[in-house]
Structures are given as C-alpha cells and as structure tokens.
Amino acid sequence: MDTAQGIISNAQVQELIDIVRKVHGFDFSGYTKASLKRRLTRIMLLNKFEFYDLKHVLINDSDFFQGFLEEITVNVTEMFRDPSFYKAVNAQVVPYLSTYQHVKIWSAGCSTGEEVYSMAILLNEAGLGKKSFIYGTDINTEVLREARKGIYSLRNIKSYAENYQYTGLKGSITDHFTILYDAASIHNELKQNTLFSVHNLISDTVFNEFQMISCRNVFIYFETFLQERILDLFYKSLCPLGYLCLGSKETIRSDSFKSKFKVINQKENIYQKVGT
Amino acid sequence: MGPDKKLLERWHDAQIVLFGGSAGSFKILFRIIKDLPEKLGKTVILIIHRKKNFFSEIEKLFSENSRMYMREIEDKDILKTNTMYIAPANYHTLIEDGGYFSLDVSEPVWYSKPSIDVTFESAAEVYGNKCAAILLSGANQDGAGGMLKLRESGALTIAQEPADAEMPEMPRSAINLGAADYILTQDEIFKLLLS
Numbered sequence: 001m002d003t004a005q006g007i008i009s010n011a012q013v014q015e016l017i018d019i020v021r022k023v024h025g026f027d028f029s030g031y032t033k034a035s036l037k038r039r040l041t042r043i044m045l046l047n048k049f050e051f052y053d054l055k056h057v058l059i060n061d062s063d064f065f066q067g068f069l070e071e072i073t074v075n076v077t078e079m080f081r082d083p084s085f086y087k088a089v090n091a092q093v094v095p096y097l098s099t100y101q102h103v104k105i106w107s108a109g110c111s112t113g114e115e116v117y118s119m120a121i122l123l124n125e126a127g128l129g130k131k132s133f134i135y136g137t138d139i140n141t142e143v144l145r146e147a148r149k150g151i152y153s154l155r156n157i158k159s160y161a162e163n164y165q166y167t168g169l170k171g172s173i174t175d176h177f178t179i180l181y182d183a184a185s186i187h188n189e190l191k192q193n194t195l196f197s198v199h200n201l202i203s204d205t206v207f208n209e210f211q212m213i214s215c216r217n218v219f220i221y222f223e224t225f226l227q228e229r230i231l232d233l234f235y236k237s238l239c240p241l242g243y244l245c246l247g248s249k250e251t252i253r254s255d256s257f258k259s260k261f262k263v264i265n266q267k268e269n270i271y272q273k274v275g276t
Numbered sequence: 277m278g279p280d281k282k283l284l285e286r287w288h289d290a291q292i293v294l295f296g297g298s299a300g301s302f303k304i305l306f307r308i309i310k311d312l313p314e315k316l317g318k319t320v321i322l323i324i325h326r327k328k329n330f331f332s333e334i335e336k337l338f339s340e341n342s343r344m345y346m347r348e349i350e351d352k353d354i355l356k357t358n359t360m361y362i363a364p365a366n367y368h369t370l371i372e373d374g375g376y377f378s379l380d381v382s383e384p385v386w387y388s389k390p391s392i393d394v395t396f397e398s399a400a401e402v403y404g405n406k407c408a409a410i411l412l413s414g415a416n417q418d419g420a421g422g423m424l425k426l427r428e429s430g431a432l433t434i435a436q437e438p439a440d441a442e443m444p445e446m447p448r449s450a451i452n453l454g455a456a457d458y459i460l461t462q463d464e465i466f467k468l469l470l471s
Contacts, residue, residue: 010373032378034370034398039382074382081366220351220367220379249350249364249379 007041012051016040019058024065026139027202028072030226039072046071070142074221079114079157079173081216082248083166086122088268090168093243094126097211103132106210106237108201109218110136113147113194114160119214120190121176125169129193135208137199144196150186152177157184201230206237213238217247224253231257235273244271279468283458286432287468290408292355293318294399296392296423298325298414300442302334304462305412309342309360311470316344320360321369321399323392325414328366335362353377363390370398386418396422405430410465411456412436414446424455434468437461 008016013036017028028036044054057064080086097103103123107116116136123132138144157173164173177184199207201218213234219227231252234244244261246252246269252261261271279287293316297305305324312320326334339346346360347353349369353361354376361377363369368380368390385391392411396419399407409426411419413436427433435456438444450456460468 032370032372034372034378034401035380035382038370038380038394038398074380076381076383217379217381220381224352247351249367251350253352 007044008037008051010037013037013040016055016058019055023059025203026069026200030202030223030229031221032223035074035221036072039074043068043071066142069140073140075111075140075143077111077114077217078163079118079160080163080167081115081118082268083163083168085216085245085248085268085270086118086167086169088265088270089119089245090122090126092264092270093212093245094123094128096241096243097123097132098126098128100211101131103128103212104208104210105132105134106208106213107134107136108199108213108215108234110138110144110147110196111140112143112152113150113196114152115214115216116147116194116196117150117176117186117190120186120194122167122169124190129189132193134194135210136194136196138196139198139200141198144198147196150191152184152186154179154182154184201233202226206233208237209239210237210242211239212243212245214245216245217250219246219250228254228257231261235260238273240273242273244273245269246271279460279464279471283432283468284471286457287408287471289406290432291318291357291406292321292399292403292408294321294323294396294407294409294426295412296323296396296409296414296419296446297412298388298392298416298418298443298446300413300415303442304436304465306338306341307466308469309338309344309346311466312342312344312360313470314343314345315358317357319355319357320344321363321395322360323363323369323390323395323419325388325390325392325418326365328389338362349377349379351377351379363395365390368394370394371402373402375402386416388416388418392419393422397425400425400429400431403431407431408434410434410436411447411450413441413443415443416445417449419446420449420453420455423450424453427455427457432457434458434460434465436465 021027116134262274264270264272335348344360349361370378423433435447435450438448440461
C-alpha cells in the first residue's frame with residue numbers, strides 16, 4: 001500500500017524540487033508539500049528506491065523523468081465527477097455560451113481527458129456541439145496521448161453511469177461510446193471538436209481567449225500564492241463575462257480576485273469574470 | 277470506573293482530536309457530535325468512510341445536530357480551535373505544515389477516499405504528540421497504519437473495544453498492529469470526551 005509517509009524529510013523534498021527544476025525545468029516549489037511528499041514516497045516504494053537512488057535517476061536518467069512526472073501529478077479523474085456541477089453548468093453557463101457563434105472552452109489540467117469528453121457530451125446534448133471547441137491541456141505528454149485516443153476501459157465507463165444519471169442528461173453514458181469488446185471509444189463527432197496539447201500552468205502563458213475555463217481539482221495541489229498567479233492567467237484568458245469553474249472544494253480566497261470574479265454558484269464554485 | 281489519571285491528562289493536553297469511523301460507526305459518531313461541547317478547546321477532525329454521495333446527507337445531519345461549529349473541509353482551510361471539521365467524500369484530506377488542510381483526489385487507500393490512514397499519517401507528521409486519535413467501528417483495516425504513526429510520534433491513540441463495536445475489524449486491526457494506547461468501550465469513550 002502507498003500509505004507510508006515520512007520516509008523522506010522536508011529538506012530532502014526540497015532537494016528533489018531543486019533538482020527537478022534545474023535538470024528538467026519543472027517548478028514544483030508552489031505545490032502543497034504534504035501531497036507532494038506522499039507522491040514522492042509512493043514513487044520510492046514502487047521503484048524500491050532509497051532517497052539517493054531517486055536523486056540519481058532524476059539527474060542521470062532522462063527516460064525516467066516522464067514516468068516520474070506522471071506519478072508525481074495526480075491523474076485520477078472521472079467522467080462527470082460531481083454530477084451537480086454539470087447540472088449547474090447546464091443551467092447557468094450553457095445559456096450564456098449559446099449566445100456565441102463559436103464557443104471556446106479550456107479544460108486546464110485535463111489529465112486523460114475524461115472531463116473534456118464529459119463537457120463535449122454535455123454541450124452536444126445542449127445543441128452546441130457543432131459550434132463549440134474544447135482545448136484540453138496538461139503538463140504531462142503521456143496522459144495527453146491517452147486523452148487524444150479517447151478510448152477507455154468499458155469497466156471504467158460503466159462505473160461513471162451513476163454520475164451520468166445524476167447529471168440529468170438523457171439516455172446513458174454508453175450511448176456516447178462505440179463499444180468493442182472491453183474498450184469504449186468516444187464517438188468521433190465528440191472527439192473532432194477537441195484538441196489536446198501541452199501547457200504548463202506554472203510557466204506558460206495565455207494562448208487563446210475562452211468563454212469558459214474549467215480547472216477542477218488542480219488548485220488543491222497548489223499553495224495559495226501559486227493559485228493567485230494562475231487565477232491571473234485565467235482572468236487574462238477569459239473574454240468579458242467568461243466563466244471560470246473550479247473544483248467543488250476549491251474557492252477563490254484572494255481578496256483582489258474576489259472582486260474580479262463574481263460568484264455564480266457558491267456550492268459548485270462557478271465564477272464569472274467581471275471588469276476588464 | 278472513570279478514565280485513569282494519565283489518560284485524562286493526555287486527553288486534556290491534546291489540541292487536535294481525530295476520529296476515524298467506517299461501517300457501524302454512525303450511531304456513536306452521531307452521539308459524539310451531539311455531545312461534544314461548543315467550546316471544547318480543541319480542533320476536531322472527523323474522517324468517515326462513505327459512498328461518494330452527491331447530496332451530503334451526513335454532513336447536513338451532523339452540522340444540524342452538533343453543538344460545536346462544524347464545517348466540511350475545503351481546500352486550504354485553516355485549522356481552528358472549537359471547530360469540528362469533516363473530511364469531504366471523494367477526497368483525501370491532508371494537513372500541511374502551516375496548519376491548514378489540503379485535499380487530494382489520488383487513488384483510494386484501502387478502497388477508501390477519504391482514507392483515515394492518509395489523514396492520520398499527515399497529522400502525525402505535522403502535529404505529532406499534540407494529537408489524540410480515536411478509531412471506531414469499521415469493516416476494513418484503514419486507520420491502523422496511520423494510528424501507529426500517530427502513536428510513534430507521541431499522540432494519544434484509542435481504539436474502540438472491538439467487542440463493543442458494530443464492526444470490530446477496524447479497531448481490531450489497529451490493536452493487532454500495536455497502534456492503540458488504550459482500548460475503550462463506547463461508555464468509556466464518552467466519559468473521557470465529556471470529562
């Protein structure tokens with residue numbers, strides 16, 4: 001089990017953060033330490049590494065890093081996680097989106113794409129499928145490869161059936177997939193309006209203008225100062241009156257951003273950009 | 277017979293109190309949240325296994341009935357005295373060095389999210405001997421490893437007497453692992469909490 005903690009000290013965590021930044025150019029210094037430590041401990045246990053082994057491969061084995069990146073970031077995701085959120089988007093955001101000729105949405109930290117396709121299904125059901133485009137970004141190229149495929153295990157897809165039902169969307173989740181043996185492949189019409197690309201929220205900047213940005217359960221891994229920097233990026237990436245969706249336990253805490261984002265749904269943490 | 281003097285002292289010294297509960301713990305937890313005084317002078321954290329429900333029934337029921345101010349944990353909430361926190365469903369709850377919570381959606385531990393182990397371990401790292409942990413009824417082994425970490429870091433650790441628990445597996449696992457300072461029945465637990 002990955003329950004062990006405390007194998008490495010705080011100073012050692014800091015040492016690894018420095019190595020990763022210097023050697024690989026990824027800055028984890030704004031990540032919350034308890035979670036980071038847990039992930040690092042897990043990587044050490046999985047590979048049967050001592051601290052020095054991990055340090056060694058991080059410096060000398062460039063192939064190791066991609067897998068490390070995949071393990072250090074949490075890539076657990078679901079389709080229609082928090083069904084009440086999708087319900088709220090349908091009721092409170094979709095009417096706004098439908099006023100646009102073209103709808104651009106950014107799913108930041110999209111991992112293996114489940115949220116992007118959930119949103120694609122929702123928009124398609126709302127009749128906006130043809131005119132909307134969803135960008136999914138992540139720092140991790142491996143998960144993006146999976147996202148692009150849009151193929152999931154049938155067992156996983158079936159486990160989201162209950163979520164789907166609670167969103168109030170018609171039919172069942174498998175209606176949106178082509179099933180072949182134990183694989184479920186998202187319908188092409190849903191996939192064609194998506195683009196998956198590498199983007200690092202910590203070091204990359206604005207790349208387009210969006211009517212809606214969804215960044216859910218990403219901020220939980222970031223310290224508040226880093227959250228604020230990324231809120232600024234989101235603010236600049238949204239068109240006037242554009243919507244920002246955070247995870248259901250993630251709130252905007254900073255006073256300066258509270259005045260820039262109006263709360264649309266307190267429980268689901270849906271915000272609207274105000275001012276310019 | 278009341279709780280012994282040493283136990284009482286350690287309980288009174290504890291600043292953070294953690295409760296872990298799973299199957300069969302609802303009744304005792306409900307009584308705990310009803311009975312704990314508004315000004316306990318401690319921070320209380322509840323980690324309860326439950327299906328990721330979409331309607332937050334336990335949270336609602338508990339907050340309507342607790343005397344202490346109760347709050348479902350949100351990301352980066354600061355730990356405050358005289359507040360009862362409940363770990364949200366479908367997240368792990370961690371405690372950070374600066375005295376605030378952080379959440380995590382990573383893989384379940386012992387098929388559970390929230391996992392009691394995850395929060396207990398993290399409390400042990402940050403608060404060590406300032407903690408008291410009470411592990412209640414449950415049908416799996418979650419919490420045992422975390423409670424051992426707490427005990428090793430000087431925290432007061434209590435397992436519910438398995439014979440007295442609806443589901444004995446969880447407290448029994450902790451006892452077998454040598455994680456429990458004390459093994460108490462429900463009545464003894466209440467005497468301690470209200471002492």
